[in-house]
Amino acid sequence: MPQAKFTSGPTLAKVPIFSGLTEAELTFLTERAVPRRYTAGEIVFGEGAPCSGLYVVETGHVRIFKSSANGREQVLSIDGPGSSIAELPVFDGGSYPASAAAIDDATLLFISKQDFQALCLAHPQVALKVLRVVGSRLRRLVGIIEELSFTTVRHRLASFLLRLAEKEGKRTREGVEINLPVSNQELASQIGTVRELVSRNLSRLQAEGMLKIEGRSLTIYDLKALEAELHSAE
Amino acid sequence: MPQAKFTSGPTLAKVPIFSGLTEAELTFLTERAVPRRYTAGEIVFGEGAPCSGLYVVETGHVRIFKSSANGREQVLSIDGPGSSIAELPVFDGGSYPASAAAIDDATLLFISKQDFQALCLAHPQVALKVLRVVGSRLRRLVGIIEELSFTTVRHRLASFLLRLAEKEGKRTREGVEINLPVSNQELASQIGTVRELVSRNLSRLQAEGMLKIEGRSLTIYDLKALEAELHSAE
DNA sequence: GGCTGGCGATGACTTTTGTCACACTCGTCA
DNA sequence: TGACGAGTGTGACAAAAGTCATCGCCAGCC
Known part of the structure; x- marks a missing residue:
């Protein structure tokens, strides 16, 4: 101090x-x-x-x-x-x-x-x-x-990404690009889970074709699709 | 109105x-x-x-x-x-x-x-x-x-019971008796889960010998033991 | 260079949570 | 009396969350 x-x-x-x-x-x-x-x-x-x-x-x-x-x-x-x-x-x-x-x-x-x-x-x-x-x-x-x-880790992660995209996403040809400003650990404690689940859920979203992961930079192909996630099984 | x-x-x-x-x-x-x-x-x-x-x-x-x-x-x-x-x-x-x-x-x-x-x-x-x-x-x-x-349903249920016991528990020969003032459904929405898990966790606590269930009235044998629950795996 | 430490990814596994279905009890009320 | 409804208990699953261990990458540093 x-x-x-x-x-x-x-x-x-x-x-x-x-x-x-x-x-x-x-x-x-x-x-x-x-x-x-x-x-x-x-x-x-x-x-x-x-x-x-x-x-x-x-x-x-x-x-x-x-x-x-x-x-x-x-x-x-x-x-x-x-x-x-x-x-x-x-x-x-x-x-x-x-x-x-x-x-x-x-x-x-x-x-x-x-x-x-x-x-x-x-x-x-x-x-x-x-x-x-x-x-x-x-x-x-x-x-x-x-x-x-009420919601799952996946859901909370998706909302986090959407909020981030809204605030500082950059439109590119492929979609909206955002930079993860924090470590997975920190992201986890912001959405109330653990490091591993953040990592896994990100991979899963990628596997499902919702987004692309390049280091700490993400490209969300379709904001609407990710948003639809939120309402599917809340 | x-x-x-x-x-x-x-x-x-x-x-x-x-x-x-x-x-x-x-x-x-x-x-x-x-x-x-x-x-x-x-x-x-x-x-x-x-x-x-x-x-x-x-x-x-x-x-x-x-x-x-x-x-x-x-x-x-x-x-x-x-x-x-x-x-x-x-x-x-x-x-x-x-x-x-x-x-x-x-x-x-x-x-x-x-x-x-x-x-x-x-x-x-x-x-x-x-x-x-x-x-x-x-x-x-x-x-x-x-x-x-941070905690599990079991943990939250135990805290709920302890708070209740503290407030309106009656000492009996066997332990502390409390009356569940609400339905399992309501209890569930107070501790953030569903009806079934309340029911199941209560049964489990009984099976473990922590308490006795008689209708809507519970007897907690040992407050300390239940309290210890809270610190065991938080 | 090689070592190290932090971070991320991931597989294997366990535990917890939630869902669905169904049976049972106990009142109330026709 | 019997039907009904609300509340409870429970088995069988399925899904989600969390834990543990391991591997790889990369940057910083001696």
Whole structure:
């Protein structure tokens, strides 16, 4: 948890929960926000640790995850610049419900519980904004539960690929090309399974002619066909 | 959605998110809260419906759940008197992320989005209280994800029984006796599986001498032994 | 070069989960 | 009384998930 003298001027203004604050309020907050730098893989906070405040991602990305006794992990959320994390445990006084780690080198701004609560009381709109972002977080969690409870690994993998294709797929002559940004291990913990099943299901999709695997780059021949997968046996 | 002329005086004061309001504020709110009565099994709102406001449970119990295309259901939460439900979609403007249905005959108070938002702006503490209850809701969801992702049906069943035993188990000469308050079907959708597996796993626990099944009443011989189950192969 | 470590693929196997079909029990109600 | 329905129990399967072990590739490094 190294500290840095570091001006973090314009950052907070871009954070959804702080939008709408006046210049003065922002600088007030900026003065109290403590920047912290993390190297790739470094733990920001561990599940169960007492919660001392919230973080805003300034640069880099953070992974929020649960880990199990036998070494598996389940990713709950991945947050990039502008996202706030751990807004919730700040209020209910409990400990962090999951762990957070930097994915790449990252800078976070730490805002103490006290400062933040004071801010919320002084500016009810902030609390409402927090409720809004928390709402979307809750939706995401419910979505994870739905997928885990109702669908197969194959299905979850297909949705993952489709989401990815939608976001950063490149159209080519053959179809849509995407780059797997993460290892199979990481992909597995994002969709709630193990390394081997990711590998196997990818191969199987290839064998079925849905896509082509070239190293870490995939070409999906037909998005519609893959999508149809999802509705076939859900 | 029948309506009832019905005085709901003291109820709101007992709802956590409204505690701390003045008498005047409470009556203000009470005047605008619309009581609605539901019969057992009746739907309060369906997943995906536009969110018009939140509900406070006055009497009875409400089940919040997701349903899948092939008829399975996953229970997210069960809320009794004093709980508020659907606080979150009120803020992010989206639709209800899951469905809600009355378990038994129930009375709910409906508070419109507008009234509630106004209240939060006027009384920042209310927003903070909401954040607190939302926090615990989020913890519960994360807990569900953890169980679904890391554990087996057997494990989840054992935890369910232990929680139940803790809450309303009666010590007898043989061990702790509990009454299954719900059908196997319902139990299954609470722990994320199907009817048959609940039945089978219960039988198996009995065969292994962990407990005795007599109709809907179970006797757990040794809580410690059952608890040990949880840590053996998680 | 050769060694090593991380990652991916894959075969063999076990366990768990889910599906389908059917029988049984126990009320309720005509 | 008997039919019906809801809920339960269970056997037989089939499919999915997970584990273990092994192999190969490639990049980094001495």
